[in-house]
Amino acid sequence: MSLNYNNPEFVIERDQDKCIECRVCARQCANEAHFYDEDLERMREEDINCVNCHRCVTLCPTNALVIKEYPLEYKKNSNWTGGMISNIQKQANTGGILLTGMGNPTDKKIYWDHILLNASQVTNPSIDPLREPMELKTILGRKPDKVEFDEEGKVKDLPPQLELETPIMFGAMSFGSISINACKSLAQAANEMGMMYNTGEGGLHEDLYPYKDRTIVQVASGRFGVHQEYLNAGAAIEIKIGQGAKPGIGGHLPGEKVGEEVSKTRMIPKGTDAISPAPHHDIYSIEDLRQLIYALKEATNYEKPVSVKIAAVHNVAAIASGIASAGADIIAIDGYRGGTGAAPTMIRDNVGIPIELALAAVDSRLREQSLRNKVSLVVSGSIRNSADIVKAVALGADAVYVASAALIALGCHMCQKCYTGKCNWGIATQNPELVKRLNPEIGVERVKNLIEGWSHEIKEILGGMGINALESLRGNRLMLRGIDLTEKELEILGIKHAGE
Amino acid sequence: MRGSRPTEKIMSGCAISGILNRRGKCFSGKEIMDSIALMHDRSNGLGGGFAAYGIYPDHKDEYAIHMFYDDLEAKEKVDYFLNRHFVILVSEKIPTREVEAINNPPIIWRYFVRPDERKLSESGLEEDEYVAQSVMNINANYRGAFVVSSGKNMGVFKGVGYPEDIGEFYKLEEYEAYLWTAHGRFPTNTPGWWGGAHPFTLLDWSIVHNGEISSYGANKRYLEMFDYKCTMQTDTEAITYLFDLMLRKHNLPLEVAVKAVAAPLWSEVERMDDEEAKLVKSIRAVYGSALLNGPFSIILGHKDGFLALNDRIKLRPLVVAEDEERTYVASEEAAIREICSKPEKLWSPRGGEPVIGLLEGRSGV
Numbered sequence: 001m002s003l004n005y006n007n008p009e010f011v012i013e014r015d016q017d018k019c020i021e022c023r024v025c026a027r028q029c030a031n032e033a034h035f036y037d038e039d040l041e042r043m044r045e046e047d048i049n050c051v052n053c054h055r056c057v058t059l060c061p062t063n064a065l066v067i068k069e070y071p072l073e074y075k076k077n078s079n080w081t082g083g084m085i086s087n088i089q090k091q092a093n094t095g096g097i098l099l100t101g102m103g104n105p106t107d108k109k110i111y112w113d114h115i116l117l118n119a120s121q122v123t124n125p126s127i128d129p130l131r132e133p134m135e136l137k138t139i140l141g142r143k144p145d146k147v148e149f150d151e152e153g154k155v156k157d158l159p160p161q162l163e164l165e166t167p168i169m170f171g172a173m174s175f176g177s178i179s180i181n182a183c184k185s186l187a188q189a190a191n192e193m194g195m196m197y198n199t200g201e202g203g204l205h206e207d208l209y210p211y212k213d214r215t216i217v218q219v220a221s222g223r224f225g226v227h228q229e230y231l232n233a234g235a236a237i238e239i240k241i242g243q244g245a246k247p248g249i250g251g252h253l254p255g256e257k258v259g260e261e262v263s264k265t266r267m268i269p270k271g272t273d274a275i276s277p278a279p280h281h282d283i284y285s286i287e288d289l290r291q292l293i294y295a296l297k298e299a300t301n302y303e304k305p306v307s308v309k310i311a312a313v314h315n316v317a318a319i320a321s322g323i324a325s326a327g328a329d330i331i332a333i334d335g336y337r338g339g340t341g342a343a344p345t346m347i348r349d350n351v352g353i354p355i356e357l358a359l360a361a362v363d364s365r366l367r368e369q370s371l372r373n374k375v376s377l378v379v380s381g382s383i384r385n386s387a388d389i390v391k392a393v394a395l396g397a398d399a400v401y402v403a404s405a406a407l408i409a410l411g412c413h414m415c416q417k418c419y420t421g422k423c424n425w426g427i428a429t430q431n432p433e434l435v436k437r438l439n440p441e442i443g444v445e446r447v448k449n450l451i452e453g454w455s456h457e458i459k460e461i462l463g464g465m466g467i468n469a470l471e472s473l474r475g476n477r478l479m480l481r482g483i484d485l486t487e488k489e490l491e492i493l494g495i496k497h498a499g500e
Numbered sequence: 501m502r503g504s505r506p507t508e509k510i511m512s513g514c515a516i517s518g519i520l521n522r523r524g525k526c527f528s529g530k531e532i533m534d535s536i537a538l539m540h541d542r543s544n545g546l547g548g549g550f551a552a553y554g555i556y557p558d559h560k561d562e563y564a565i566h567m568f569y570d571d572l573e574a575k576e577k578v579d580y581f582l583n584r585h586f587v588i589l590v591s592e593k594i595p596t597r598e599v600e601a602i603n604n605p606p607i608i609w610r611y612f613v614r615p616d617e618r619k620l621s622e623s624g625l626e627e628d629e630y631v632a633q634s635v636m637n638i639n640a641n642y643r644g645a646f647v648v649s650s651g652k653n654m655g656v657f658k659g660v661g662y663p664e665d666i667g668e669f670y671k672l673e674e675y676e677a678y679l680w681t682a683h684g685r686f687p688t689n690t691p692g693w694w695g696g697a698h699p700f701t702l703l704d705w706s707i708v709h710n711g712e713i714s715s716y717g718a719n720k721r722y723l724e725m726f727d728y729k730c731t732m733q734t735d736t737e738a739i740t741y742l743f744d745l746m747l748r749k750h751n752l753p754l755e756v757a758v759k760a761v762a763a764p765l766w767s768e769v770e771r772m773d774d775e776e777a778k779l780v781k782s783i784r785a786v787y788g789s790a791l792l793n794g795p796f797s798i799i800l801g802h803k804d805g806f807l808a809l810n811d812r813i814k815l816r817p818l819v820v821a822e823d824e825e826r827t828y829v830a831s832e833e834a835a836i837r838e839i840c841s842k843p844e845k846l847w848s849p850r851g852g853e854p855v856i857g858l859l860e861g862r863s864g865v
Contacts, residue, residue: 124712124794125815132813133765139785146750147786155779158786370725373789465714466795468813469763471788472715479717 005089008047008070012056018064019043025056025065030422030434053415055424087345098345101418101428103245103337103382103404106349110337111356111489112388116498118479120466127468129459135469136455138164138399140236140376141305142329159329160305162236164399165194166455167389167470171334171380171401172218172240172309174202176253176262176274177341177418178407179435182427185410185443187211192444193451198401201240201251201276203265204230216307219296221250222276224266228299236330237296238307239289241280244338244381247311247352250276252342256421259430290326297327305329307378312336312358313351317365324371331377332401333358338381339404341428342419355381356395360493363396363475372396372475386457395493396475409450410443514698514710515542515663515684517830518799519839520806520857525825526554529672531839532680537664538838539684539831545601546692547685548666549658551699551706551801552677556653562589562612563631566648566655568694569607574644581642585634586613594657594670601665606646606694610655628703628748635702640729646695651704654803658683658697666697678859681801683708700736702744704803709736710831711796711816722789735796742790743800754807754856760787762812762852799829805858814851821846827857 012033021043025034033049034056036042050067057065074082087098120126127134141161148156170186177200184207190197191214198216199208203225208215217234219226231237242248253262253274263270283289293306307330308323310316320331335355340348359379366372379392380401389400408414411425418428426438458470467473481498482490490497517535521527532550556564565582569575582588590612596605615630623630635647649656654677657670663684667673683698699706713719713735720730720738726749728741739761746757756779763784769777784791795815800807808829810818821828821836821843828836828843836843849855 120714124714127813133767135766137766139781139788141785143786145786146746147752147756147782154775155782158782161785367721367725373722373725373786466712467714467793469788469791469793471784471791472718472793474718474789475721476715476717477721 004093006048006086006093007072008050009086010050010052011047011068011070012045012050013066013068014043014045015064015066016042018062020062020064022061024059024061028055028059028424030424030429030431051415051417051420052413053417053424054413099342099419100345100348100416101340101342102414102416103339104349105416109354111354111485111493112384112391114483114485114489115356115391115493115495116481116483117387117390117394117461117465118481119464124466126466127463129456129463132463133468134459134463136166136458138167138470140164140330140378140398142376143374145373160236160303162196162305162330163194164196166451166458167393167397167399168451168454169195169216169378169399169401170197170406171339171403172198172200172216172238172243173341173403173407174200174218174224174251174253175205175208175265176200176202176257176430178428179423179426179430179438180205180207180261181435181438181440181443182407182410183208184440185438185447186406187214188440188444189447189451190214193448195451196235198238199234201225202253202262203267204233205261205265209233218309219292220276221278221280222274224268224274224276231296231299234304236305236307237300238309238330238332239280239292239296239328240309241283241289242309242311242313242334243340244311244334244336244352244355245340245348246343247313247336247347249278249344249347252276252419254342254419254421257430262430286322286326289323293327307332309334311338312353312355312381314353316353316358317361320362321365321369321371324366324369324375328375331362331375333362333377333379334401335379335381339407340418355379356391357489357492359392359395359397364494367475386454387461389454390458390461390473391480393470393473394476394479396477398474405450406447409446410438514686514708515539515831515835516682516708516710516797516799517835518681518708518801518806518808518828519679520827520859521678521825522805522827522857522860523825524554524678524859526676526678529667529675529677529680532682533664533667533672535828535830535835535839536667536682536684537662538835540662540664542686542831543662543684544686545662546660546687547658547683547697548661548663549656549683549697549699549708550663550667550670550672551649551654551656551679551681551701551708552672552675553654553679553801553803554677555655555675556612559590559612560653562614563650563652564655565611565613565650566594566657567607567609567611568646568648569609570644572607574642575607575609578638578642578645581634581638582611582613585616585619586611587616588613596669597671599661599665599669602659602661602669605659605669632703632744636729640731648695649699649701649706651701651706651803654704654706654801656699656701656706658699659694660692660697679801679806681706681708681799681806696732696734698736699801700732700734700740702740703748705740705744705747706801707736707740707743707798708801709739709796709798711735711798711811712794713738713792713796714794715792718789719792739792739796739798742792746787746790755854756783758807758809758854759783760790761792762809762854763791764852765812797831804862805856808849808855808857810849810851810853812852817848819846819848820855829855829857
């Protein structure tokens with residue numbers, strides 16, 4: 001084997017005066033970046049193994065540790081950056097595809113940050129959510145154009161709907177990509193907060209059946225873990241066509257993460273890579289999608305709304321319109337910054353479009369075709385805070401999926417190494433030693449706190465606008481203004497510039 | 501000055517008032533003028549107007565089209581349009597008198613028309629829909645022309661000025677109606693536009709409105725899906741269309757439409773029995789985008805009576821009173837006492853609680 005040309009990404013700085021050699025760092029680091037040197041009788045570090053997940057820094061009892069970017073200065077070059085060079089060296093070593101985890105980190109415009117919100121002054125009183133009712137309840141599902149009454153004058157049943165207490169759901173994350181303790185934290189938090197969580201394409205572990213009323217079960221191209229009982233176990237079904245982090249390809253669970261439980265839940269052999277086909281092999285066109293939507297509705301007696309999730313790609317508006325007419329009750333759109341447990345780096349960083357533009361285009365198109373009121377629209381990828389949610393709803397979304405933010409609440413520090421299965425926080429791993437680090441009881445509280453905090457913030461912002469029900473914000477783009485955007489961007493977003 | 505149609509949404513505060521004779525007896529416009537005049541300080545001279553029902557008994561089966569024209573050229577174009585699509589039975593200037601405070605009015609015209617039989621049957625539309633589409637067509641596509649009202653046996657008289665001056669200008673004391681509504685306007689940032697004064701109308705529906713609708717952006721885009729074009733840059737237009745959509749096009753009972761625009765709070769729904777909760781929830785799920793948010797009080801007038809309604813947390817005033825024959829509504833109690841010093845009943849309806857005044861023998865608006 002030739003020389004490994006790769007250099008460390010991070011450098012671990014240990015203050016030897018502070019270090020008491022308790023070795024907690026060594027025990028906590030699944031990447032083996034810390035070790036005790038018996039000869040020197042002190043702790044040492046293997047920088048090249050460090051992924052900068054902060055586990056050791058957080059747990060070090062004497063604050064002796066600092067992780068920094070490795071100060072390796074390539075000769076200044078805007079084209080051949082350090083990242084580009086090290087990627088090539090990695091591939092020259094292995095001949096493989098560059099893999100990565102979590103959402104697109106590249107330095108492209110984030111439209112949320114170029115949108116500003118309105119507030120009332122004088123002519124219209126702002127409403128104080130501490131003293132007045134403020135309603136965030138959100139109802140997802142197919143709606144008729146008008147309510148109908150039977151001969152006795154009683155209102156006829158609507159198609160099945162999901163009722164959310166806040167316009168937030170946990171986005172699809174499979175058992176396999178994340179640990180059972182992470183799944184339990186999300187499922188129980190969803191249950192207690194009146195939200196939904198989503199199984200991803202990992203099937204439904206038996207420990208999660210108690211939360212079925214708050215479960216969206218996903219059917220993806222690999223059909224992992226899909227059976228009659230599974231379909232009927234959730235409150236809604238989602239057909240996953242695509243994902244923002246990797247449009248055009250299927251899911252990928254490395255064999256390292258397929259242990260006993262994952263194997264049983266997914267109905268695949270232990271230790272095998274679970275690689276979903278790029279397309280659904282029964283969906284080669286929009287009419288095939290319609291057949292699958294109705295097959296799933298048949299299988300569940302028309303009692304559950306069916307969602308179709310797609311990645312935000314160039315002609316997303318036309319696709320969404322087709323999905324609406326194919327019979328979907330909910331359309332979920334995942335932007336190019338959406339997270340993932342594992343994706344090829346080149347695809348994650350280069351394929352797809354921003355969710356803000358996709359959402360605006362889809363909402364406008366569905367309105368032009370008088371379809372918008374019939375289907376619900378859910379967006380994701382990425383929602384980072386409550387203001388992003390308010391902006392998404394004002395652009396036209398009914399609700400959002402959050403996933404990365406929920407994992408951060410559980411302890412994720414965004415090291416982007418989910419695909420290695422060595423998550424030191426017990427989230428994106430199946431190693432029992434690591435999994436038990438995440439206490440689901442604490443996890444539930446932390447995730448609930450996040451959603452509670454965000455919901456309070458949404459209410460404050462709504463009240464400031466003089467609105468006391470979320471419906472009045474939906475698609476209300478007059479509440480938005482752009483800053484530092486071109487005419488074309490404003491046109492696509494359907495908003496005015498600040499000052500107009 | 502006549503003003504021009506604004507390009508952005510106009511915010512305004514206001515006074516509203518209404519009187520219904522439940523027995524259908526017609527009475528002169530003098531009382532409604534006295535009532536709205538008492539609330540002089542709630543408007544700023546940039547808009548006033550009245551809706552009157554029952555004023556054209558001799559033409560009660562024809563659509564009374566009240567128009568504003570900026571110039572004769574606009575009138576000629578609309579005359580041509582109306583001639584092609586309608587049979588015009590009467591075409592005349594609406595009588596006005598010189599009033600010092602009223603300046604530079606547009607050309608104010610009225611027509612009594614019937615849809616052209618052949619065009620109507622070719623269109624495949626109901627008569628009302630045919631008229632509604634014509635009205636929206638004129639408002640959206642004919643520069644310098646504005647349809648003030650388009651119902652049967654009713655009309656709207658409005659303009660830039662204090663409402664009492666507008667009433668005098670139109671000689672409203674000479675008209676007799678069984679239902680009058682009135683409006684005094686306090687816009688914040690506009691020189692005033694004759695078309696922008698209230699009431700707003702479509703067919704028999706007229707709306708006077710005090711408040712600002714913070715849900716306007718959502719309501720407007722919802723209405724566009726049902727082919728309503730909101731071109732007037734006011735909340736009131738959107739409210740008018742919402743009621744037209746639900747009551748006329750969707751044929752919903754009035755109570756259902758009210759539960760859409762002023763939906764009961766979810767905390768109230770929890771206390772309802774199953775059947776009512778199901779109804780309210782269904783309405784909210786389907787008509788969430790029709791919910792009116794923000795401070796408002798409105799009077800929706802119709803040939804059968806009126807509906808008065810506050811926003812659901814009562815951010816604008818509204819008082820109701822009754823005597824033997826009449827029902828009164830107004831922004832202020834004093835505006836009722838001014839014309840009926842000792843009503844039998846007088847109360848402030850709660851937020852979101854509809855007050856429905858009907859002619860005797862009519863079951864619903």
